[in-house]
Amino acid sequence: MLDQYQIQLTRMLEAEQYKEAKELLRFLLQCQGQEKKNYEEWESLLNWLVMAFPDWDESSQEGIVQSEPEDEAALREQLLNPQIQDEAYINQVLYIMQNHPMIDQQMLALERVVYIEAANVNSIIMDWLKRDDIHPMVQFKALQCLRKRGLTGLISIVRLEEKVELEIESTPLSMEEFPEPIGRILERTEAVAEIDDPTLPHFASELWKESLQYLYGTSAYQWMLRDNDETVDCFAAALHLTLNLTVYGSANDDDIRDTYGITDTMRFRYEQACRSLRSVAMLLQRGEDEHQP
Numbered sequence: 001m002l003d004q005y006q007i008q009l010t011r012m013l014e015a016e017q018y019k020e021a022k023e024l025l026r027f028l029l030q031c032q033g034q035e036k037k038n039y040e041e042w043e044s045l046l047n048w049l050v051m052a053f054p055d056w057d058e059s060s061q062e063g064i065v066q067s068e069p070e071d072e073a074a075l076r077e078q079l080l081n082p083q084i085q086d087e088a089y090i091n092q093v094l095y096i097m098q099n100h101p102m103i104d105q106q107m108l109a110l111e112r113v114v115y116i117e118a119a120n121v122n123s124i125i126m127d128w129l130k131r132d133d134i135h136p137m138v139q140f141k142a143l144q145c146l147r148k149r150g151l152t153g154l155i156s157i158v159r160l161e162e163k164v165e166l167e168i169e170s171t172p173l174s175m176e177e178f179p180e181p182i183g184r185i186l187e188r189t190e191a192v193a194e195i196d197d198p199t200l201p202h203f204a205s206e207l208w209k210e211s212l213q214y215l216y217g218t219s220a221y222q223w224m225l226r227d228n229d230e231t232v233d234c235f236a237a238a239l240h241l242t243l244n245l246t247v248y249g250s251a252n253d254d255d256i257r258d259t260y261g262i263t264d265t266m267r268f269r270y271e272q273a274c275r276s277l278r279s280v281a282m283l284l285q286r287g288e289d290e291h292q293p
Contacts, residue, residue, distance in 0.1 A: 008024065010104075012024065018052075021049060025043075025049070026046065041102065044102065045102065045104065048105050048108065049108075094116075094121070094124060096109040097109035097128070097142075103138055106135070106138045107137070113125065122151060125142060125146060126146070126155065128142075129143075136160060136214045137210070140171075140216055143155075146168045146171070147169055151169075162218050171216075175205075179225055180227065181224060181231065182224060185224065185232050185235045185236050186204065186205060188232055188233070188260075189204050189208070189237075190204055190205070193240055207242065210280070211277055211280045211281075214283065220273075223272075233260045233261055233266070235273045235277075236260055237256050237259070237260035238274040238277050239277060240256050241274055242274065242277040245281065246281050
């Protein structure tokens, strides 16, 4: 049952259902018999949500309803951009961004950093990104943050032990903004996977999105951008193999290679793609395990 609560909490945060997430955290903190580490993580996340999204508290719920923002983006900005940004608030958000052990909280902090108006914030983010101990998904979120703040130009950082040079203004803010070959790979996998299981395309999309956040800017990512059918087939087959291993725990490599037309001359490139995506899947699984009670 506790595992289900953890999954539900993660989904609430992904869907930005912060009020519901706070209510669930308060309930979990009242439960007895769990490990101390669980309570510490729940309390820390609850404190962050209360601080980061005060407008969702009951005391100010009425004000949000009355404001009636025109669309979801306006409501989102209203929640992430408080009217008062004093030094204590700015320092706390930046500290969580740089030092908090929970990835979810770092990601939430970066969403708020987009709206911080202090003059030195850009240089703080740029200097912080030069560290080599930042989680790849947090790095990608930070690059998106810099683009949203209007920065342009090149930035050199270490991504998955590779030194890469990236254009800040080219950082995709959505799946639709990735180059066309990226979309072709996913479409190829979805079309094949749907024949075996109608639910697989959804999981393929999520796995692909997370993989891109890890691999963006690396040599594996640059290889994906080669706009030819063989590259699409190699990565689509690798994504399908990794998807089956993730969802079912097993996969028939021979059948997948036959389905995607992976010839002997393509075998080495296909296996390279498999290694890249499976390494990401292992990192994702490791991250999930660290959040399990």
